[in-house]
Amino acid sequence: MKNAYLPKLAKILEVKKESIDTKLFTLAFSDKKEQKKFKFEHGQFMMVGLPNVGEAAFDICSSSKDNKKYFQVAIRNVGKVTAKIHGLRKGDRVFVRGSFGRGFPLDVLKKRNLLLIGGGCGTVTLRSIILDYMNGLLGKNKIQVFYGCLNEQTTLFKSEEKAWKKKIEYVVILEKPSKSWKSDKGLITALFDTHEILPNAVAILCGPPIMYKFVVQKLKEHNFKDEDIYLSLERRMSCGIGICQHCAIGSKYVCTDGPVFSLKEIKDLKLPGAF
């Protein structure tokens, strides 16, 4: 029997500042064998932390091409654990458990056109899909990305946009941009009226609950079926293995049944606070 609660030592290979509050951490298990056998599904998460402070869940945002060398998580400085991690530098240690959860179904990612919709820091999760697509690991389907953010200062992965735009339609919309912003402005839902949506696409949503509510409405207007809409839900993760109850919603556990659900799976749960 494996001790699922015991974290493993990992080393920070690189820290990159992504926005005013978010840093991209490149991590590798100190045990090289462990890193070599590392695998994840797009949408799965890692528990990352320091034993004297705590741990929290972060979606894996690297390409599976690099699994043998490292994995990446983008961490926003919003609480006690994340503040401590933000204080760490290249070469420092962190402790990790995972990967955990059920991600987006790979056959869907490989076979269907994908409409990726990210809101705020939720867009982190989409990066692993985009990178694998860029690396030719997801087939020849088309990908369209809508990314809604508050302003230029909070926008993530700016340095990678240019490369991505060569291969995919990557649209960033800002709610409160500076005067020099020339691109789309407003809420993410506005993009449904100004952009042609990919035909026969599956929608993949990563963002705050409020975004889900309005984006799902738009998707329904565009005749997306419930089973073609996938959402990644954010809940408090503690054990990661479906026991401790912190992440429970209705009859499901976000840490093991999710964090990725199809709308079909969760729309009847009638949960407090919707999604």
Added chain:
Amino acid sequence: MTLNNIHKIFEYLEKDNQLFGPKQGKELRFSKLRSPKELDLSGKIPINSLKEVLFPASHELYLFDDKNVFEIKYDSPKIVFFGLTIFDLKALDFLNQVFEKDLYYQARRREIIVIGLSYTPTKEDAADELLKNYEEDILEHLQFDLFIDRISKNNFKLFTGTRRGQEILEKLKIKDYEHIQFAGLIREQGIDPVAKKNRGLVSKSTGGEVWQKWGKLCLNCGKCTIACPTCYCFEGERKLKNKTKGWVNRIWSSCFYTEFGEIAGKIKFLKTSADRIWNWYNHKHVRNFDEFSISGCVGCGRCDRVCPANIKRLEVLKSLEK
């Protein structure tokens, strides 16, 4: 079999084990027993449960220093649970399933000898659906090493449920017992219809007005979750010995606490008292039922007894029928 024989079993087991069972004090409590005379064989339900010993309110998960984390050998002393009623035997079987893959729980569970005791209904605790279903074959669907059926104050009938139980009696040259072969937790007739009905009731009522009423009454104190033998919510707690050294404990948590489930940015998902009491019932009757095909509520009625707002479990379930 006389009381003297039961005491003999006690004295024999006392040599190598720590014994826990019902003990009368201000109230009947599941406590450490130091002599056979302390063991209460009335068959009433203690206010607390075996959970405190099996899955302690706080126990060490691992140690850490500034370099690494270190697994610790889990403390798994030799223990006897002496005198668990059918409710607590059910709770034990339930927890075994919840923690099936939990190293720490299983290490402790393996070392525990379980002795059941027939239940005597009383006014203050639950005489409910489980009792109505107290069928002849109930013992076949519970796991125990020994089971004591109390016929009167000085007359008991003994059952064995495992080879380990038989060996204890053989050592003591007790031949007057019946062996019961464990036939799985779920009876031949299939899933418990009461559990199935309650699943439907709670599931259907989700988001309904009825929970607003119970939410207004509930004080969110979490006493029910502490008393409940099957409530097992937990979280990690970090204890520092100095700046760099310390250990991580697993501690009990309660889904009634407002910060339970809260994520960064103070975002809560169980926002109101109604959400939280619904979630508790939903966990027991829906989530647990879907996971294990048995209810997470064993019907012991401890929650009724400790609730300061006088909320009664069966009344809540009944209110969902309307």
